[in-house]
Every structure is written in structure tokens, then in C-alpha cells.
Amino acid sequence: MAYFNLAAAFFVLVSMALMLGRLLLGPTLYDRILAVNSFGTKTVLFLCVFCFVIDRPDGVDIALLYALMNFIATIAVLKFFRYRALDVSLAKSHITQSDEER
Amino acid sequence: MLIQLVSSVSESATAGTPVSMADILHVLFSAFSILSILAGLFFVLGGTLGVLRLPDFFTRLHAAGMTDTLGAELIILGLVIQAGFSQMSLKLLFVAFFLLITSPTATHAVAAAAYQAGLQPLLGRYRAPEPGEETKQ
Amino acid sequence: MRFILILAAALAIYWTGLSGYFKPMLISLGIISILLVLGLVHRMKIMDGETAPYGNMHRTLYYSVWLFREIVKANVEVVKAVMSPELEVSPTLVKVPTRPTTDIGKTMFANSITLTPGTVSMEIGEKEILVHALLEPMSASEGFDEMSARSAWSVGEPLDRARLM
Numbered sequence: 520m521a522y523f524n525l526a527a528a529f530f531v532l533v534s535m536a537l538m539l540g541r542l543l544l545g546p547t548l549y550d551r552i553l554a555v556n557s558f559g560t561k562t563v564l565f566l567c568v569f570c571f572v573i574d575r576p577d578g579v580d581i582a583l584l585y586a587l588m589n590f591i592a593t594i595a596v597l598k599f600f601r602y603r604a605l606d607v608s609l610a611k612s613h614i615t616q617s618d619e620e621r
Numbered sequence: 622m623l624i625q626l627v628s629s630v631s632e633s634a635t636a637g638t639p640v641s642m643a644d645i646l647h648v649l650f651s652a653f654s655i656l657s658i659l660a661g662l663f664f665v666l667g668g669t670l671g672v673l674r675l676p677d678f679f680t681r682l683h684a685a686g687m688t689d690t691l692g693a694e695l696i697i698l699g700l701v702i703q704a705g706f707s708q709m710s711l712k713l714l715f716v717a718f719f720l721l722i723t724s725p726t727a728t729h730a731v732a733a734a735a736y737q738a739g740l741q742p743l744l745g746r747y748r749a750p751e752p753g754e755e756t757k758q
Numbered sequence: 759m760r761f762i763l764i765l766a767a768a769l770a771i772y773w774t775g776l777s778g779y780f781k782p783m784l785i786s787l788g789i790i791s792i793l794l795v796l797g798l799v800h801r802m803k804i805m806d807g808e809t810a811p812y813g814n815m816h817r818t819l820y821y822s823v824w825l826f827r828e829i830v831k832a833n834v835e836v837v838k839a840v841m842s843p844e845l846e847v848s849p850t851l852v853k854v855p856t857r858p859t860t861d862i863g864k865t866m867f868a869n870s871i872t873l874t875p876g877t878v879s880m881e882i883g884e885k886e887i888l889v890h891a892l893l894e895p896m897s898a899s900e901g902f903d904e905m906s907a908r909s910a911w912s913v914g915e916p917l918d919r920a921r922l923m
Contacts, residue, residue: 520703524703531665531696537669541672547735549738550678556724557689582716687836691829721873733882742890
């Protein structure tokens with residue numbers, strides 16, 4: 520079973536390498552963000568499979584952490600390129616709307 | 622790998638030792654796990670191919686979403702079957718759950734940001750250009 | 759108060775699932791971090807049914823089984839379209855009316871649309887969601903009607919049998 524997992528990890532690596540192609544080619548910024556996000560998902564999968572290969576269960580913790588970090592990183596990058604700043608409330612329009620109603 | 626497992630079981634059968642229920646279950650679970658991981662890899666590679674091939678950003682989103690949902694879930698399901706009933710499989714289920722929650726949210730965030738920034742989606746029918754044809758941009 | 763208890767229970771289950779140790783020091787660290795999270799949530803004033811949406815777990819589980827079947831079907835279609843050498847796609851923009859009225863219901867519906875490959879929700883308004891579909895047959899309104907009725911039911915809104923086939 521370890522050899523099969525090793526092969527699976529290798530194929531996940533191949534697809535990560537292909538995703539790097541879209542990251543380098545991507546005509547727009549959003550293509551690149553999409554590629555980074557997808558790369559992160561595949562990294563999580565790779566970590567999960569690889570910690571079965573080396574038989575160390577702690578790897579799944581790192582994968583869990585990476586899955587959450589990847590999401591936060593995507594949102595942070597998108598927010599930065601939208602507002603050019605990070606200390607902006609994302610629910611701003613909602614709050615001002617309800618303030619007007621009061 | 623599966624062939625080895627099956628042959629080891631049949632060897633023990635021919636050697637006179639009775640095949641226990643646990644052996645059969647082991648082979649069955651391994652087969653399920655291998656099938657699940659193979660299907661997951663198929664969807665992951667298909668999604669990557671789609672991200673490379675499709676013509677514009679909004680169509681590429683769909684291919685990336687395909688990797689995130691079925692590909693990731695099937696691979697993690699295969700690993701859960703391998704881990705059996707343990708803390709590790711619980712953690713793997715947590716990973717699967719968080720991927721299921723965060724990946725559509727991230728996809729929607731990217732799509733909404735691109736649409737609000739004024740990126741126009743390509744609409745209507747699209748066919749891949751023939752190998753000799755000039756690629757239209 | 760009820761939601762605080764539900765959230766505390768969920769956090770406790772999460773902590774023990776991740777740690778797996780039952781030494782007094784580690785348990786007390788867990789209790790401290792749960793109290794810290796509860797304090798933060800209280801200070802942010804977001805404590806309501808949407809912070810701890812565990813009241814309708816059985817409905818959500820039933821819905822996710824149905825959603826998983828839809829995801830598999832849509833995945834096969836998208837994989838076929840992507841892997842064919844002609845790469846025939848017909849991207850379409852369509853506006854879908856939303857049925858769920860609560861915020862969490864809308865979130866559930868929009869996330870279900872995005873989770874199903876071939877459709878991505880692009881803009882969420884008060885009454886409708888702008889959806890981008892990869893293949894034109896996927897933008898048919900019947901599928902969205904059923905999905906919105908089911909997702910509204912899954913977060914605890916009353917079931918409308920007329921809308922559900």
C-alpha cells in the first residue's frame with residue numbers, strides 16, 4: 520500500500536507542477552490567484568497522502584493548518600488588490616446601510 | 622498492489638490455512654481505498670488540465686472547482702478507509718470538511734472580485750482551435 | 759445563552775478530536791482556549807443562530823447526501839467537456855432567484871451553486887444570484903429551483919412541497 524500511496528503523491532505533485540504553468544502564464548491577476556488557491560488545495564492533498572507514505576500521523580495537522588491558511592491568504596490577497604489596504608472592513612457597505620436606516 | 626494482496630490470500634488458501642474473515646475484509650477495504658484514490662486523482666488531473674486548456678478566466682473557475690470538490694474528497698475518503706477507525710481519520714475528516722466549506726467561498730470571492738473589477742466573461746459557444754489554426758485572442 | 763452552550767460543546771468536541779490527550783494540563787489549556795474564543799465571539803456581538811448553526815444538523819446531513827449526488831453528476835459532465843479534444847463549451851450568464859430568506863440560507867444556496875462544478879455564483883444580491891455556467895444546459899432554471907428549495911429546507915426554513923417537484 521505504501522508504494523501505491525507514493526505513486527498517488529507523485530501524481531498530485533505532477534498536477535501541482537502543471538498548475539504552476541497557469542500561475543506563470545495567467546493573463547490576468549485573477550488567473551494567478553485562482554492558480555495559487557488551487558495549488559494550495561493540492562498541497563493539502565499532497566501532505567495528507569505523503570504522511571501516509573512516511574507513516575507519521577502528525578502530517579495531517581499540518582495539512583489542516585494549511586487548508587485554513589490557504590483560504591485566509593486568498594481572501595487577504597483579493598482584499599489587498601481591491602482596496603490596496605488590509606484594514607478595511609469587508610462588511611462596510613452593510614453597516615452603513617443599517618446606520619442609515621436607524 | 623491489489624494483485625499482490627489477492628495472491629497472498631490465495632497462497633494462504635492453497636497452503637491449507639483457512640482464509641479468515643479479516644483477510645477478506647482487508648483486501649476489500651484496500652480495493653475500495655485504491656479505487657477511491659484513483660478516481661480522485663483522475664478528477665484532480667482533469668481539473669488541472671481544464672485550468673490549462675479552457676479559454677478564459679471564468680471558465681477556468683469551473684475546472685478548479687472540480688479539483689476542489691470531488692477530487693479532494695475522493696482522495697481523502699480513500700485515505701480515511703486506509704486509516705481505519707482512528708484519530709487520524711477524524712483529522713482527515715476535519716480536513717475534508719474545511720475544504721468543503723472554504724473552497725467554494727474562495728472560488729466565489731475570486732469570481733466576484735474579478736467581475737466587479739470589470740473582467741468581462743467570454744459568452745456563447747466556444748471550440749478549441751484546430752492545431753494549424755491561428756489562435757484568436 | 760443557548761447558542762453559547764452549543765458553540766462551547768462544538769469547540770470542546772473539536773479540541774478533543776484534534777488533541778487526543780487527556781492529561782490535566784492539556785485539558786485545562788483546552789478549556790482556557792475555548793473560554794478565549796467564547797469571549798472573543800461575545801465581544802464581537804455576533805452570537806446568534808448563524809454563529810452556531812448546529813440546530814438543524816440532521817437536515818443538513820440529509821441535504822449534503824443529495825448535494826453529493828448532484829456534484830458527482832455535474833463533475834462527470836464537466837470532465838467530459840474538458841477532456842474532449844474539441845473542448846466544446848458554451849459559457850452562459852444567468853440570474854437565479856433565491857428562495858432562502860435568512861443570511862445563512864443564502865450562503866448555503868450560493869455555496870451549493872459554487873460547489874457544483876459547472877456553475878459558479880458571481881454576485882449575490884437581495885433577491886437573485888448571478889450565476890456563470892460552463893455549459894448551457896446547466897443554466898436551466900428547474901435545477902436551481904429544486905436546489906434553492908432544498909437548501910432553504912436544510913437550514914431550518916419551512917418546507918414548500920409545491921416547489922420541491
